[in-house]
Amino acid sequence: MTGIERLSLNQKTVNRCTTAEAVDGCVRAGIPAIGLWREPVHEIGVRRAATLVRDAGLRVSSLCRGGFFTVEEGPHRRAALDDNRRALDEAAELGAPCLVLVVGGLPEGSRDLPAARERVVEALAELAPYAAERGVRLALEPMHPVYCADRGVVSTLGQAVTAAERFPAAQVGVVVDTFHVWWDPELFPQIARAGTRIASFQVSDWITPLPADVLLGRGMMGDGHVEFAPLRAAVDAAGYHGDIEVEIFNADVWARDPNEVLDTMVARYRATVCG
Protein backbone atom coordinates (compact mmCIF):
# COMPACT_ATOMS: atom_id res chain seq x y z
CA MET A 1 0.00 0.00 0.00
CA THR A 2 1.14 3.48 -0.92
CA GLY A 3 1.05 5.93 1.96
CA ILE A 4 1.60 9.62 2.44
CA GLU A 5 5.34 9.17 1.75
CA ARG A 6 4.75 9.81 -1.97
CA LEU A 7 2.25 12.65 -1.58
CA SER A 8 3.13 16.06 -3.00
CA LEU A 9 1.25 19.33 -2.74
CA ASN A 10 1.13 21.11 -6.07
CA GLN A 11 1.13 24.66 -4.80
CA LYS A 12 -1.68 25.63 -7.16
CA THR A 13 -3.99 23.69 -4.83
CA VAL A 14 -3.49 26.40 -2.19
CA ASN A 15 -3.46 29.21 -4.70
CA ARG A 16 -3.81 32.03 -2.15
CA CYS A 17 -0.70 30.96 -0.23
CA THR A 18 2.78 32.29 -0.76
CA THR A 19 5.48 29.73 -1.39
CA ALA A 20 6.59 30.07 2.22
CA GLU A 21 3.06 29.43 3.47
CA ALA A 22 2.68 26.41 1.17
CA VAL A 23 5.97 25.00 2.44
CA ASP A 24 4.90 25.53 6.06
CA GLY A 25 1.57 23.87 5.31
CA CYS A 26 3.32 20.79 3.94
CA VAL A 27 5.52 20.52 7.02
CA ARG A 28 2.53 20.90 9.34
CA ALA A 29 0.48 18.28 7.45
CA GLY A 30 3.37 15.83 7.06
CA ILE A 31 3.42 16.12 3.26
CA PRO A 32 6.97 15.32 2.13
CA ALA A 33 7.05 17.00 -1.31
CA ILE A 34 5.87 20.07 -3.16
CA GLY A 35 5.20 20.89 -6.82
CA LEU A 36 6.20 24.49 -7.48
CA TRP A 37 4.88 27.09 -9.93
CA ARG A 38 7.09 29.70 -11.49
CA GLU A 39 4.95 32.74 -10.70
CA PRO A 40 4.81 32.39 -6.89
CA VAL A 41 8.46 31.28 -6.89
CA HIS A 42 9.44 34.44 -8.77
CA GLU A 43 7.75 36.53 -6.09
CA ILE A 44 10.45 35.57 -3.61
CA GLY A 45 13.17 34.65 -6.09
CA VAL A 46 14.32 31.22 -7.20
CA ARG A 47 17.28 31.05 -4.81
CA ARG A 48 15.20 31.92 -1.78
CA ALA A 49 12.50 29.44 -2.78
CA ALA A 50 15.09 26.69 -3.24
CA THR A 51 16.50 27.41 0.23
CA LEU A 52 13.05 27.49 1.84
CA VAL A 53 12.08 24.13 0.42
CA ARG A 54 15.43 22.52 1.19
CA ASP A 55 15.53 23.84 4.75
CA ALA A 56 12.03 22.49 5.34
CA GLY A 57 13.22 19.04 4.25
CA LEU A 58 10.79 18.82 1.35
CA ARG A 59 11.42 17.27 -2.04
CA VAL A 60 10.45 19.27 -5.13
CA SER A 61 8.34 17.00 -7.32
CA SER A 62 8.05 19.26 -10.37
CA LEU A 63 8.14 22.80 -11.64
CA CYS A 64 5.08 24.08 -13.50
CA ARG A 65 5.32 25.12 -16.17
CA GLY A 66 6.94 25.49 -19.53
CA GLY A 67 5.45 25.07 -22.95
CA PHE A 68 3.21 27.41 -24.96
CA PHE A 69 5.36 26.87 -28.02
CA THR A 70 2.89 26.03 -30.79
CA VAL A 71 3.21 29.39 -32.53
CA GLU A 72 4.85 29.64 -35.96
CA GLU A 73 8.58 30.45 -36.27
CA GLY A 74 9.36 34.08 -35.51
CA PRO A 75 10.05 36.36 -32.56
CA HIS A 76 7.12 35.03 -30.50
CA ARG A 77 8.37 31.48 -30.87
CA ARG A 78 11.94 32.48 -30.05
CA ALA A 79 10.74 34.30 -26.93
CA ALA A 80 8.70 31.25 -25.88
CA LEU A 81 11.67 28.92 -26.29
CA ASP A 82 13.96 31.32 -24.40
CA ASP A 83 11.45 31.38 -21.60
CA ASN A 84 11.44 27.60 -21.51
CA ARG A 85 15.23 27.64 -21.18
CA ARG A 86 14.90 29.99 -18.21
CA ALA A 87 12.30 27.65 -16.74
CA LEU A 88 14.75 24.75 -17.08
CA ASP A 89 17.43 26.82 -15.33
CA GLU A 90 14.97 27.48 -12.52
CA ALA A 91 13.95 23.84 -12.28
CA ALA A 92 17.62 22.86 -11.92
CA GLU A 93 18.22 25.44 -9.20
CA LEU A 94 15.08 24.32 -7.35
CA GLY A 95 16.05 20.66 -7.57
CA ALA A 96 12.93 19.80 -9.56
CA PRO A 97 13.35 16.57 -11.49
CA CYS A 98 11.07 17.74 -14.28
CA LEU A 99 9.53 20.76 -15.96
CA VAL A 100 5.84 20.23 -16.75
CA LEU A 101 4.95 21.38 -20.28
CA VAL A 102 1.55 22.76 -21.22
CA VAL A 103 2.21 22.95 -24.92
CA GLY A 104 -0.27 25.59 -26.03
CA GLY A 105 -3.30 25.58 -28.30
CA LEU A 106 -3.84 26.57 -31.91
CA PRO A 107 -2.04 29.81 -32.73
CA GLU A 108 -4.35 32.83 -33.07
CA GLY A 109 -6.36 32.54 -36.28
CA SER A 110 -5.00 29.12 -37.22
CA ARG A 111 -7.02 25.95 -37.75
CA ASP A 112 -4.04 23.81 -38.68
CA LEU A 113 -3.99 21.34 -35.81
CA PRO A 114 -1.47 18.90 -37.35
CA ALA A 115 1.01 21.76 -37.87
CA ALA A 116 0.62 22.97 -34.28
CA ARG A 117 1.24 19.44 -33.08
CA GLU A 118 4.34 19.12 -35.23
CA ARG A 119 5.73 22.33 -33.74
CA VAL A 120 5.49 20.73 -30.30
CA VAL A 121 7.93 18.04 -31.43
CA GLU A 122 10.20 20.68 -32.95
CA ALA A 123 10.24 22.56 -29.66
CA LEU A 124 11.10 19.39 -27.75
CA ALA A 125 13.98 18.79 -30.17
CA GLU A 126 15.31 22.26 -29.48
CA LEU A 127 14.91 22.08 -25.72
CA ALA A 128 15.88 18.47 -24.97
CA PRO A 129 19.69 18.92 -25.12
CA TYR A 130 19.42 22.03 -22.93
CA ALA A 131 17.27 20.12 -20.44
CA ALA A 132 19.77 17.26 -20.42
CA GLU A 133 22.63 19.64 -19.58
CA ARG A 134 20.71 20.85 -16.57
CA GLY A 135 19.62 17.42 -15.44
CA VAL A 136 15.94 18.31 -15.75
CA ARG A 137 13.43 16.19 -17.64
CA LEU A 138 10.87 17.75 -19.95
CA ALA A 139 7.47 16.39 -18.91
CA LEU A 140 4.99 16.57 -21.75
CA GLU A 141 1.46 16.85 -20.40
CA PRO A 142 -1.47 15.57 -22.42
CA MET A 143 -4.40 17.86 -21.68
CA HIS A 144 -8.09 17.09 -21.72
CA PRO A 145 -9.48 17.58 -25.25
CA VAL A 146 -11.68 20.39 -23.93
CA TYR A 147 -8.47 22.48 -23.97
CA CYS A 148 -7.25 21.42 -27.42
CA ALA A 149 -8.09 24.69 -29.17
CA ASP A 150 -6.79 27.16 -26.66
CA ARG A 151 -4.39 25.49 -24.25
CA GLY A 152 -2.88 22.19 -25.23
CA VAL A 153 -2.88 20.40 -28.59
CA VAL A 154 -1.44 17.25 -27.04
CA SER A 155 -4.70 15.53 -26.20
CA THR A 156 -3.99 11.92 -25.26
CA LEU A 157 -1.34 10.01 -23.37
CA GLY A 158 -0.69 7.92 -26.47
CA GLN A 159 0.03 11.04 -28.50
CA ALA A 160 2.36 12.33 -25.78
CA VAL A 161 4.27 9.05 -25.58
CA THR A 162 4.66 8.94 -29.35
CA ALA A 163 6.13 12.44 -29.29
CA ALA A 164 8.34 11.71 -26.28
CA GLU A 165 9.70 8.51 -27.82
CA ARG A 166 11.58 10.53 -30.41
CA PHE A 167 13.94 11.55 -27.60
CA PRO A 168 15.98 9.80 -24.91
CA ALA A 169 13.77 8.79 -21.98
CA ALA A 170 15.95 10.74 -19.56
CA GLN A 171 15.29 13.95 -21.52
CA VAL A 172 11.59 13.78 -22.38
CA GLY A 173 8.91 12.11 -20.28
CA VAL A 174 5.15 12.44 -19.97
CA VAL A 175 2.71 13.53 -17.29
CA VAL A 176 -0.23 11.39 -16.27
CA ASP A 177 -2.80 13.78 -14.82
CA THR A 178 -6.02 12.02 -13.91
CA PHE A 179 -8.18 15.06 -14.67
CA HIS A 180 -6.88 15.20 -18.22
CA VAL A 181 -6.79 11.52 -19.13
CA TRP A 182 -9.34 9.62 -17.03
CA TRP A 183 -11.88 9.34 -19.88
CA ASP A 184 -9.48 7.78 -22.41
CA PRO A 185 -10.52 4.30 -23.55
CA GLU A 186 -6.85 3.61 -24.34
CA LEU A 187 -5.59 4.87 -20.98
CA PHE A 188 -4.50 1.64 -19.31
CA PRO A 189 -2.58 0.24 -22.30
CA GLN A 190 -1.00 3.65 -22.85
CA ILE A 191 0.12 3.91 -19.21
CA ALA A 192 1.77 0.50 -19.62
CA ARG A 193 3.35 1.66 -22.88
CA ALA A 194 4.58 4.89 -21.25
CA GLY A 195 6.43 2.85 -18.65
CA THR A 196 9.36 4.75 -17.25
CA ARG A 197 8.57 7.65 -19.57
CA ILE A 198 6.16 8.71 -16.84
CA ALA A 199 7.85 11.73 -15.31
CA SER A 200 4.99 12.99 -13.15
CA PHE A 201 1.72 11.66 -11.79
CA GLN A 202 -0.86 14.29 -10.84
CA VAL A 203 -4.26 13.66 -9.33
CA SER A 204 -7.50 15.62 -9.12
CA ASP A 205 -11.09 14.69 -9.83
CA TRP A 206 -13.46 15.34 -12.73
CA ILE A 207 -16.55 17.02 -11.33
CA THR A 208 -19.92 17.78 -12.89
CA PRO A 209 -21.37 20.12 -13.73
CA LEU A 210 -18.26 21.83 -14.99
CA PRO A 211 -18.04 25.40 -13.68
CA ALA A 212 -18.39 28.28 -16.14
CA ASP A 213 -14.61 28.61 -16.24
CA VAL A 214 -13.48 25.16 -17.35
CA LEU A 215 -9.97 25.91 -16.14
CA LEU A 216 -11.34 25.73 -12.61
CA GLY A 217 -13.19 22.46 -13.13
CA ARG A 218 -10.95 20.21 -11.05
CA GLY A 219 -12.26 18.67 -7.89
CA MET A 220 -10.81 17.22 -4.71
CA MET A 221 -10.38 13.46 -5.06
CA GLY A 222 -13.65 11.79 -4.11
CA ASP A 223 -15.84 14.71 -5.16
CA GLY A 224 -16.16 13.56 -8.75
CA HIS A 225 -16.21 10.66 -11.16
CA VAL A 226 -12.64 9.36 -11.25
CA GLU A 227 -11.69 5.97 -9.80
CA PHE A 228 -8.17 6.69 -8.60
CA ALA A 229 -6.84 3.45 -7.14
CA PRO A 230 -6.74 1.47 -10.42
CA LEU A 231 -4.99 4.40 -12.11
CA ARG A 232 -2.41 4.63 -9.34
CA ALA A 233 -1.87 0.87 -9.52
CA ALA A 234 -1.39 1.06 -13.30
CA VAL A 235 1.12 3.90 -12.98
CA ASP A 236 2.98 1.95 -10.29
CA ALA A 237 3.00 -1.18 -12.44
CA ALA A 238 4.39 0.83 -15.34
CA GLY A 239 7.43 1.61 -13.23
CA TYR A 240 6.72 5.07 -11.84
CA HIS A 241 7.58 5.25 -8.17
CA GLY A 242 7.95 9.01 -7.77
CA ASP A 243 5.82 11.59 -6.05
CA ILE A 244 2.08 11.86 -6.57
CA GLU A 245 1.03 15.48 -6.86
CA VAL A 246 -2.37 16.79 -5.96
CA GLU A 247 -3.11 19.69 -8.30
CA ILE A 248 -6.54 21.29 -7.96
CA PHE A 249 -7.76 24.38 -9.78
CA ASN A 250 -11.09 25.14 -8.15
CA ALA A 251 -12.54 28.41 -6.90
CA ASP A 252 -14.29 26.76 -3.94
CA VAL A 253 -11.12 24.96 -2.84
CA TRP A 254 -9.15 28.19 -3.20
CA ALA A 255 -11.67 30.07 -1.05
CA ARG A 256 -11.28 27.67 1.88
CA ASP A 257 -8.75 27.80 4.71
CA PRO A 258 -5.54 26.35 3.25
CA ASN A 259 -4.77 24.22 6.30
CA GLU A 260 -8.21 22.69 6.10
CA VAL A 261 -7.62 22.02 2.38
CA LEU A 262 -4.37 20.23 3.18
CA ASP A 263 -6.00 18.08 5.85
CA THR A 264 -8.80 17.14 3.48
CA MET A 265 -6.28 16.44 0.77
CA VAL A 266 -4.29 14.05 2.96
CA ALA A 267 -7.42 12.21 4.06
CA ARG A 268 -8.84 11.94 0.54
CA TYR A 269 -5.49 10.89 -0.85
CA ARG A 270 -5.34 8.02 1.61
CA ALA A 271 -8.95 7.00 0.90
CA THR A 272 -8.99 7.25 -2.89
CA VAL A 273 -5.46 7.10 -4.31
CA CYS A 274 -3.83 4.72 -1.84
CA GLY A 275 -7.04 2.75 -1.20
Place this chain on the structure above:
Amino acid sequence: MTGIERLSLNQKTVNRCTTAEAVDGCVRAGIPAIGLWREPVHEIGVRRAATLVRDAGLRVSSLCRGGFFTVEEGPHRRAALDDNRRALDEAAELGAPCLVLVVGGLPEGSRDLPAARERVVEALAELAPYAAERGVRLALEPMHPVYCADRGVVSTLGQAVTAAERFPAAQVGVVVDTFHVWWDPELFPQIARAGTRIASFQVSDWITPLPADVLLGRGMMGDGHVEFAPLRAAVDAAGYHGDIEVEIFNADVWARDPNEVLDTMVARYRATVCG
Protein backbone atom coordinates in the same frame (compact mmCIF):
# COMPACT_ATOMS: atom_id res chain seq x y z
CA MET B 1 -16.84 19.30 -55.21
CA THR B 2 -19.70 18.60 -52.84
CA GLY B 3 -22.58 21.04 -53.12
CA ILE B 4 -25.78 21.71 -51.26
CA GLU B 5 -27.25 18.44 -52.57
CA ARG B 6 -25.91 16.59 -49.49
CA LEU B 7 -26.79 19.26 -46.94
CA SER B 8 -29.22 18.39 -44.16
CA LEU B 9 -30.69 20.63 -41.47
CA ASN B 10 -30.63 18.93 -38.11
CA GLN B 11 -33.74 20.47 -36.65
CA LYS B 12 -31.98 21.22 -33.36
CA THR B 13 -30.18 24.02 -35.22
CA VAL B 14 -33.50 25.91 -35.40
CA ASN B 15 -34.60 24.86 -31.96
CA ARG B 16 -37.48 27.35 -31.67
CA CYS B 17 -39.17 26.08 -34.85
CA THR B 18 -41.86 23.46 -35.01
CA THR B 19 -41.20 20.54 -37.32
CA ALA B 20 -43.50 22.12 -39.91
CA GLU B 21 -41.56 25.39 -39.75
CA ALA B 22 -38.23 23.57 -40.04
CA VAL B 23 -39.51 21.67 -43.08
CA ASP B 24 -40.74 24.91 -44.67
CA GLY B 25 -37.39 26.53 -43.95
CA CYS B 26 -35.55 23.72 -45.72
CA VAL B 27 -37.76 24.03 -48.77
CA ARG B 28 -37.31 27.82 -48.88
CA ALA B 29 -33.51 27.56 -48.52
CA GLY B 30 -33.14 24.70 -50.97
CA ILE B 31 -31.89 22.25 -48.33
CA PRO B 32 -32.82 18.74 -49.49
CA ALA B 33 -32.74 16.81 -46.20
CA ILE B 34 -33.63 17.11 -42.55
CA GLY B 35 -32.43 15.40 -39.37
CA LEU B 36 -35.35 14.99 -36.99
CA TRP B 37 -35.58 14.90 -33.21
CA ARG B 38 -38.09 12.80 -31.38
CA GLU B 39 -39.46 15.52 -29.08
CA PRO B 40 -40.64 18.01 -31.75
CA VAL B 41 -41.83 15.10 -33.90
CA HIS B 42 -43.96 13.82 -31.00
CA GLU B 43 -45.60 17.22 -30.74
CA ILE B 44 -47.37 16.64 -34.06
CA GLY B 45 -47.23 12.85 -34.11
CA VAL B 46 -44.89 10.59 -36.05
CA ARG B 47 -47.33 9.92 -38.88
CA ARG B 48 -48.06 13.60 -39.49
CA ALA B 49 -44.32 14.42 -39.37
CA ALA B 50 -43.55 11.67 -41.87
CA THR B 51 -46.22 13.01 -44.23
CA LEU B 52 -45.01 16.60 -43.86
CA VAL B 53 -41.43 15.70 -44.73
CA ARG B 54 -42.41 13.41 -47.60
CA ASP B 55 -44.84 15.90 -49.11
CA ALA B 56 -42.14 18.57 -48.97
CA GLY B 57 -39.84 16.31 -50.97
CA LEU B 58 -37.20 16.14 -48.24
CA ARG B 59 -35.06 13.18 -47.25
CA VAL B 60 -34.78 12.31 -43.57
CA SER B 61 -31.07 11.97 -42.79
CA SER B 62 -31.39 10.69 -39.22
CA LEU B 63 -33.55 10.52 -36.13
CA CYS B 64 -32.08 11.84 -32.90
CA ARG B 65 -31.88 10.14 -30.56
CA GLY B 66 -31.76 6.86 -28.79
CA GLY B 67 -29.29 5.64 -26.21
CA PHE B 68 -28.95 6.46 -22.50
CA PHE B 69 -28.53 2.81 -21.71
CA THR B 70 -25.46 2.66 -19.45
CA VAL B 71 -27.44 1.97 -16.27
CA GLU B 72 -27.19 -1.40 -14.52
CA GLU B 73 -29.71 -4.16 -15.25
CA GLY B 74 -33.13 -3.50 -13.73
CA PRO B 75 -36.34 -1.63 -14.44
CA HIS B 76 -34.54 1.59 -15.52
CA ARG B 77 -32.47 -0.30 -18.04
CA ARG B 78 -35.51 -2.18 -19.34
CA ALA B 79 -37.41 1.09 -19.74
CA ALA B 80 -34.47 2.64 -21.60
CA LEU B 81 -34.23 -0.28 -24.00
CA ASP B 82 -37.99 -0.26 -24.59
CA ASP B 83 -37.77 3.43 -25.37
CA ASN B 84 -35.01 2.70 -27.87
CA ARG B 85 -37.27 0.14 -29.57
CA ARG B 86 -39.98 2.80 -29.86
CA ALA B 87 -37.41 5.17 -31.31
CA LEU B 88 -36.49 2.55 -33.91
CA ASP B 89 -40.19 2.15 -34.79
CA GLU B 90 -40.44 5.90 -35.23
CA ALA B 91 -37.27 6.06 -37.34
CA ALA B 92 -38.71 3.39 -39.64
CA GLU B 93 -42.00 5.24 -40.00
CA LEU B 94 -40.19 8.51 -40.69
CA GLY B 95 -37.94 6.91 -43.30
CA ALA B 96 -34.80 7.74 -41.31
CA PRO B 97 -31.88 5.50 -42.30
CA CYS B 98 -30.39 5.63 -38.82
CA LEU B 99 -31.10 6.29 -35.17
CA VAL B 100 -28.37 8.38 -33.53
CA LEU B 101 -27.33 6.98 -30.15
CA VAL B 102 -26.11 9.15 -27.30
CA VAL B 103 -25.16 6.31 -25.02
CA GLY B 104 -25.29 7.96 -21.60
CA GLY B 105 -22.71 8.70 -18.92
CA LEU B 106 -21.72 6.98 -15.72
CA PRO B 107 -24.76 5.78 -13.79
CA GLU B 108 -25.57 7.87 -10.72
CA GLY B 109 -22.99 7.22 -8.00
CA SER B 110 -20.85 4.90 -10.14
CA ARG B 111 -17.20 5.41 -11.04
CA ASP B 112 -16.92 2.17 -13.00
CA LEU B 113 -16.26 3.48 -16.50
CA PRO B 114 -15.25 0.14 -18.05
CA ALA B 115 -18.51 -1.44 -16.84
CA ALA B 116 -20.61 1.43 -18.25
CA ARG B 117 -18.82 1.02 -21.58
CA GLU B 118 -19.46 -2.72 -21.59
CA ARG B 119 -23.18 -2.11 -21.04
CA VAL B 120 -23.22 -0.03 -24.23
CA VAL B 121 -22.14 -3.11 -26.19
CA GLU B 122 -24.74 -5.22 -24.38
CA ALA B 123 -27.45 -2.72 -25.33
CA LEU B 124 -26.34 -2.78 -28.96
CA ALA B 125 -26.53 -6.57 -28.91
CA GLU B 126 -30.09 -6.41 -27.64
CA LEU B 127 -31.22 -3.70 -30.06
CA ALA B 128 -29.39 -4.68 -33.26
CA PRO B 129 -31.78 -7.47 -34.38
CA TYR B 130 -34.77 -5.22 -33.71
CA ALA B 131 -33.16 -2.43 -35.71
CA ALA B 132 -32.44 -4.83 -38.56
CA GLU B 133 -36.10 -5.91 -38.70
CA ARG B 134 -37.12 -2.28 -39.13
CA GLY B 135 -34.43 -1.47 -41.67
CA VAL B 136 -32.93 1.20 -39.42
CA ARG B 137 -29.25 1.39 -38.56
CA LEU B 138 -28.05 2.09 -35.03
CA ALA B 139 -25.59 5.00 -35.26
CA LEU B 140 -23.23 5.01 -32.29
CA GLU B 141 -22.03 8.54 -31.60
CA PRO B 142 -18.68 9.12 -29.95
CA MET B 143 -19.04 12.20 -27.80
CA HIS B 144 -16.42 14.75 -26.82
CA PRO B 145 -14.61 13.60 -23.64
CA VAL B 146 -16.00 16.64 -21.83
CA TYR B 147 -19.28 14.67 -21.72
CA CYS B 148 -17.82 11.34 -20.62
CA ALA B 149 -19.07 11.49 -17.03
CA ASP B 150 -22.60 12.68 -17.60
CA ARG B 151 -23.63 12.12 -21.20
CA GLY B 152 -21.66 9.68 -23.29
CA VAL B 153 -19.03 7.15 -22.24
CA VAL B 154 -18.12 6.44 -25.86
CA SER B 155 -15.38 9.03 -26.25
CA THR B 156 -13.49 8.38 -29.46
CA LEU B 157 -14.29 7.27 -32.98
CA GLY B 158 -11.89 4.35 -32.56
CA GLN B 159 -13.78 3.15 -29.51
CA ALA B 160 -17.09 3.47 -31.37
CA VAL B 161 -15.81 1.52 -34.37
CA THR B 162 -14.45 -1.23 -32.12
CA ALA B 163 -17.88 -1.55 -30.49
CA ALA B 164 -19.74 -1.39 -33.81
CA GLU B 165 -17.54 -4.03 -35.41
CA ARG B 166 -19.03 -6.68 -33.14
CA PHE B 167 -22.20 -6.38 -35.26
CA PRO B 168 -23.09 -6.51 -38.94
CA ALA B 169 -22.27 -3.18 -40.63
CA ALA B 170 -25.87 -2.83 -41.81
CA GLN B 171 -27.09 -2.95 -38.21
CA VAL B 172 -24.58 -0.82 -36.30
CA GLY B 173 -22.70 2.17 -37.69
CA VAL B 174 -21.00 5.20 -36.19
CA VAL B 175 -21.51 8.94 -36.28
CA VAL B 176 -18.72 11.32 -37.17
CA ASP B 177 -19.62 14.64 -35.55
CA THR B 178 -16.90 17.24 -36.02
CA PHE B 179 -17.65 18.96 -32.70
CA HIS B 180 -17.09 15.74 -30.81
CA VAL B 181 -14.06 14.32 -32.63
CA TRP B 182 -12.09 17.18 -34.23
CA TRP B 183 -9.37 17.14 -31.54
CA ASP B 184 -8.54 13.41 -31.83
CA PRO B 185 -4.95 12.73 -32.94
CA GLU B 186 -6.16 9.38 -34.31
CA LEU B 187 -9.10 10.87 -36.18
CA PHE B 188 -7.99 10.49 -39.79
CA PRO B 189 -6.84 6.86 -39.51
CA GLN B 190 -10.00 6.05 -37.56
CA ILE B 191 -12.24 7.63 -40.21
CA ALA B 192 -10.49 5.45 -42.79
CA ARG B 193 -10.92 2.43 -40.54
CA ALA B 194 -14.61 3.23 -40.01
CA GLY B 195 -15.16 3.15 -43.76
CA THR B 196 -18.74 2.29 -44.60
CA ARG B 197 -19.52 1.95 -40.89
CA ILE B 198 -20.04 5.70 -41.04
CA ALA B 199 -23.79 6.08 -40.76
CA SER B 200 -24.00 9.83 -40.23
CA PHE B 201 -21.76 12.85 -40.68
CA GLN B 202 -22.62 15.90 -38.60
CA VAL B 203 -20.89 19.25 -38.64
CA SER B 204 -20.63 22.16 -36.23
CA ASP B 205 -17.69 24.16 -34.95
CA TRP B 206 -15.71 24.15 -31.70
CA ILE B 207 -15.80 27.67 -30.31
CA THR B 208 -13.88 29.30 -27.48
CA PRO B 209 -14.47 30.32 -24.85
CA LEU B 210 -16.94 27.54 -24.14
CA PRO B 211 -20.20 28.96 -22.79
CA ALA B 212 -21.16 28.22 -19.18
CA ASP B 213 -23.47 25.45 -20.39
CA VAL B 214 -21.11 23.18 -22.35
CA LEU B 215 -24.08 21.53 -24.03
CA LEU B 216 -24.59 24.79 -25.93
CA GLY B 217 -20.95 25.16 -26.97
CA ARG B 218 -21.36 24.39 -30.65
CA GLY B 219 -20.74 27.08 -33.20
CA MET B 220 -21.71 27.78 -36.79
CA MET B 221 -19.06 26.47 -39.15
CA GLY B 222 -16.41 29.13 -39.56
CA ASP B 223 -16.93 30.68 -36.12
CA GLY B 224 -14.50 28.34 -34.40
CA HIS B 225 -11.37 26.23 -34.68
CA VAL B 226 -12.36 23.28 -36.86
CA GLU B 227 -10.95 22.83 -40.37
CA PHE B 228 -13.89 21.15 -42.09
CA ALA B 229 -12.82 20.45 -45.66
CA PRO B 230 -10.12 17.85 -44.83
CA LEU B 231 -12.58 16.07 -42.53
CA ARG B 232 -15.26 16.02 -45.21
CA ALA B 233 -12.72 14.73 -47.73
CA ALA B 234 -11.64 11.98 -45.32
CA VAL B 235 -15.24 10.92 -44.68
CA ASP B 236 -15.89 10.89 -48.44
CA ALA B 237 -12.75 8.85 -49.05
CA ALA B 238 -13.86 6.35 -46.40
CA GLY B 239 -16.94 5.66 -48.49
CA TYR B 240 -19.64 7.78 -46.88
CA HIS B 241 -21.70 9.56 -49.51
CA GLY B 242 -24.82 10.32 -47.48
CA ASP B 243 -26.21 13.53 -46.10
CA ILE B 244 -24.15 16.01 -44.12
CA GLU B 245 -26.11 17.33 -41.18
CA VAL B 246 -25.56 20.68 -39.58
CA GLU B 247 -26.36 20.31 -35.90
CA ILE B 248 -25.79 23.37 -33.72
CA PHE B 249 -26.69 23.72 -30.06
CA ASN B 250 -26.04 27.38 -29.32
CA ALA B 251 -28.14 29.92 -27.45
CA ASP B 252 -27.13 32.79 -29.77
CA VAL B 253 -27.98 30.81 -32.89
CA TRP B 254 -31.31 29.78 -31.37
CA ALA B 255 -32.13 33.41 -30.58
CA ARG B 256 -31.73 34.53 -34.17
CA ASP B 257 -34.34 34.55 -36.94
CA PRO B 258 -34.46 30.94 -38.18
CA ASN B 259 -34.52 31.89 -41.87
CA GLU B 260 -31.41 33.97 -41.37
CA VAL B 261 -29.80 31.00 -39.60
CA LEU B 262 -30.58 28.76 -42.56
CA ASP B 263 -29.15 31.24 -45.05
CA THR B 264 -25.97 31.58 -43.00
CA MET B 265 -25.79 27.83 -42.66
CA VAL B 266 -25.98 27.28 -46.42
CA ALA B 267 -23.34 29.92 -47.09
CA ARG B 268 -20.99 28.64 -44.40
CA TYR B 269 -21.52 25.06 -45.48
CA ARG B 270 -20.45 25.97 -49.02
CA ALA B 271 -17.45 27.93 -47.78
CA THR B 272 -16.12 25.56 -45.13
CA VAL B 273 -17.39 22.03 -45.68
CA CYS B 274 -17.50 21.94 -49.48
CA GLY B 275 -14.55 24.30 -49.93
